[in-house]
Amino acid sequence: MAEKHLLEIKNLTIHYQTDYGTVHAVEGFNLEVGNGETLGLVGETGAGKTTTAFGIMQLLPEPAGKVVAGEIYFRGENLLGKSKTEMKKILGKQIAMIFQDPMTSLNPVMTVGAQIEEMIKLHEPGTKEEIKEKAKKMLEVVGIPAVRQDEYPHQFSGGMKQRVVIAIALSCNPMLLIADEPTTALDVTIQAQVLDLMKKLKDDFKTSMIMITHDLGVVAEICDKVAIMYGGKVVEYATKESLYTKPYHPYTVGLFNSIPDLDSEQDRLNVIDGLPPDPTDMPSGCSFHPRCPHKMPICSQKSPSKVVVGSEHHVYCYLYEQEGAL
Amino acid sequence: MNEKIIEVKELKKHFKTKSGMLHAVDGVNFFINRGETLGLVGESGCGKSTTGRVLLRLIQANSGEVLFHNENILEYSKPDMKKMRKNMQIVFQDPYSCLNPRLTVSEIIAEPLIINKVYKTKDELETRIDELIGRVGLSERLKTSYPHELDGGRRQRVGIARALALNPEFLVLDEPVSALDVCIQAQILNLLKDLQKELGLTYLFIAHNLSVVKHISDRIAVMYLGQIIELTDYKSIFKDPLHPYTQALLSAIPIPKLGVQKERLILRGDVPSPINPAEGCRFAGRCDYSKQNCFEETPKLIESEPGRWVACHYVRQLEQN
Numbered sequence: 001m002a003e004k005h006l007l008e009i010k011n012l013t014i015h016y017q018t019d020y021g022t023v024h025a026v027e028g029f030n031l032e033v034g035n036g037e038t039l040g041l042v043g044e045t046g047a048g049k050t051t052t053a054f055g056i057m058q059l060l061p062e063p064a065g066k067v068v069a070g071e072i073y074f075r076g077e078n079l080l081g082k083s084k085t086e087m088k089k090i091l092g093k094q095i096a097m098i099f100q101d102p103m104t105s106l107n108p109v110m111t112v113g114a115q116i117e118e119m120i121k122l123h124e125p126g127t128k129e130e131i132k133e134k135a136k137k138m139l140e141v142v143g144i145p146a147v148r149q150d151e152y153p154h155q156f157s158g159g160m161k162q163r164v165v166i167a168i169a170l171s172c173n174p175m176l177l178i179a180d181e182p183t184t185a186l187d188v189t190i191q192a193q194v195l196d197l198m199k200k201l202k203d204d205f206k207t208s209m210i211m212i213t214h215d216l217g218v219v220a221e222i223c224d225k226v227a228i229m230y231g232g233k234v235v236e237y238a239t240k241e242s243l244y245t246k247p248y249h250p251y252t253v254g255l256f257n258s259i260p261d262l263d264s265e266q267d268r269l270n271v272i273d274g275l276p277p278d279p280t281d282m283p284s285g286c287s288f289h290p291r292c293p294h295k296m297p298i299c300s301q302k303s304p305s306k307v308v309v310g311s312e313h314h315v316y317c318y319l320y321e322q323e324g325a326l
Numbered sequence: 327m328n329e330k331i332i333e334v335k336e337l338k339k340h341f342k343t344k345s346g347m348l349h350a351v352d353g354v355n356f357f358i359n360r361g362e363t364l365g366l367v368g369e370s371g372c373g374k375s376t377t378g379r380v381l382l383r384l385i386q387a388n389s390g391e392v393l394f395h396n397e398n399i400l401e402y403s404k405p406d407m408k409k410m411r412k413n414m415q416i417v418f419q420d421p422y423s424c425l426n427p428r429l430t431v432s433e434i435i436a437e438p439l440i441i442n443k444v445y446k447t448k449d450e451l452e453t454r455i456d457e458l459i460g461r462v463g464l465s466e467r468l469k470t471s472y473p474h475e476l477d478g479g480r481r482q483r484v485g486i487a488r489a490l491a492l493n494p495e496f497l498v499l500d501e502p503v504s505a506l507d508v509c510i511q512a513q514i515l516n517l518l519k520d521l522q523k524e525l526g527l528t529y530l531f532i533a534h535n536l537s538v539v540k541h542i543s544d545r546i547a548v549m550y551l552g553q554i555i556e557l558t559d560y561k562s563i564f565k566d567p568l569h570p571y572t573q574a575l576l577s578a579i580p581i582p583k584l585g586v587q588k589e590r591l592i593l594r595g596d597v598p599s600p601i602n603p604a605e606g607c608r609f610a611g612r613c614d615y616s617k618q619n620c621f622e623e624t625p626k627l628i629e630s631e632p633g634r635w636v637a638c639h640y641v642r643q644l645e646q647n
Binding site: 044045157158159160187188189190191192193195196214215216217218219220221240241244245254255256257258259260261262266267268269270271272275276 | 479513536580584592597
């Protein structure tokens with residue numbers, strides 16, 4: 001397989017077994033991430049964004065969560081065929097993750113310096129001094145004075161903690177960084193600082209990134225490509241420019257309309273009626289059809305297939321399947 | 327026409343902590359006219375929620391006045407206050423924790439009506455509950471559901487129905503949509519706007535999301551470390567913010583559009599601690615324009631232009647140093 005993409009996910013399906021039945025968290029999910037590219041993965045709560053990330057990292061909660069089908073190619077190799085030991089070498093070193101909540105993803109009884117060193121020790125062994133030096137350097141990179149390396153997480157503010165988490169994630173220079181809502185828990189001015197830092201690091205380290213978020217503003221700021229997720233699937237994929245110029249899928253359009261616009265006057269917001277689907281009981285056909293303003297009889301019968309609507313822009317929707325519908 | 331429903335004067339709330347006095351609300355002044363929405367924005371810990379709660383006497387203020395129809399409710403006796411509470415209600419941020427998990431939806435909504443003995447018969451009570459449930463857009467079959475069976479948006483609707491039960495004039499909305507997804511958030515914002523029009527409600531809308539606040543507010547107050555630093559109508563504050571903090575706050579909003587990103591003013595450091603704050607302008611340490619006297623003298627919130635209040639020594643004469 002040619003190494004065109006750093007990461008290629010094909011038909012990924014992840015189910016959780018619960019007392020209430022099978023949760024179809026991710027269902028036939030396809031995605032590619034190129035080298036040095038930042039992809040925004042956007043969707044509402046329960047769309048399956050975090051589950052997808054956990055699937056890639058193979059960190060799904062066991063035994064409930066299970067990859068039922070699909071392939072995840074990272075640098076041409078299927079991660080799903082790897083053993084636990086092999087995965088351990090990849091995680092942290094080649095693929096790193098930033099979790100949503102910096103308050104809980106750090107160990108409260110370890111100094112921040114030690115937490116960065118832990119990662120380096122595991123993947124890039126060296127002498128004690130070398131490791132300590134590297135950890136200090138990483139703190140400086142994310143804008144924290146190295147003298148604070150012996151402090152504990154509770155001595156840092158939320159924004160600073162997230163910087164520490166970023167330092168840990170980048171300490172082994174990974175090729176792919178998965179950031180799960182890295183700024184959601186932060187205030188807007190602190191979010192601006194962290195986004196600024198991530199943009200800078202992205203350029204310096206040439207890391208590819210999957211940015212999981214529900215904020216289309218954050219996507220506009222930092223991403224190159226965008227995948228919109230709904231009901232466990234990607235419903236639209238495009239370059240940022242193409243998507244923000246003309247979104248095609250009715251869900252994407254609704255998502256944009258739900259955000260109050262700062263520049264214009266609106267009395268009412270154009271809302272999408274109804275609620276996201278229950279993942280234990282997914283609607284047949286296109287999972288968006290019960291809420292869709294343009295639904296047709298076929299929408300509830302069969303899942304729509306991929307329709308290419310522009311260069312690097314495709315959508316899964318029957319509206320665009322007929323010739324000339326564009 | 328512009329009848330002031332509520333007016334707050336020099337309101338202060340300090341909390342005693344181990345490391346000193348925490349100045350949560352430190353001399354806040356504003357008023358809200360009938361039928362108006364005042365948006366109160368600021369970052370975590372700036373005292374916006376405390377302001378909302380002190381206003382309703384859910385927390386006792388240290389000093390200052392809260393005038394409701396020109397009467398200082400901070401001086402009310404307990405029974406007087408209980409009567410007064412019918413007129414002012416609150417919707418909380420977290421729809422997951424503000425509803426009693428052991429009560430059904432209709433019991434939750436009935437509670438304030440029963441406590442205040444509004445209706446004599448059960449039928450009247452039931453009719454009122456049905457009316458409220460319909461008003462906030464809940465379907466009637468959910469009446470016997472428990473909160474855990476509802477999603478966030480529906481729970482927030484229950485919270486709103488409960489707040490409306492006693493026909494209040496004034497509502498404090500404390501981050502009512504922050505915990506919700508954008509689509510659900512939009513539904514609740516529309517509902518709040520409709521209710522305001524139909525029932526002539528007055529809102530204090532507390533939030534940290536500026537685009538949400540702009541959408542719903544008539545005037546917006548920006549808080550920083552326990553003080554209001556700017557208070558203006560919603561249009562001017564976005565077009566032409568006067569206070570350096572407001573300017574930075576607005577430039578930090580990620581905008582979901584292409585090519586509109588203005589030059590970003592990145593603030594240095596974090597919000598300082600509200601415990602024993604130093605004299606002078608609270609923002610001075612992070613401000614690009616601060617001069618010597620900013621650290622010595624606290625600027626007052628003054629009306630620098632008609633309808634535009636700002637607390638800065640150098641309004642309209644900011645020079646970078």
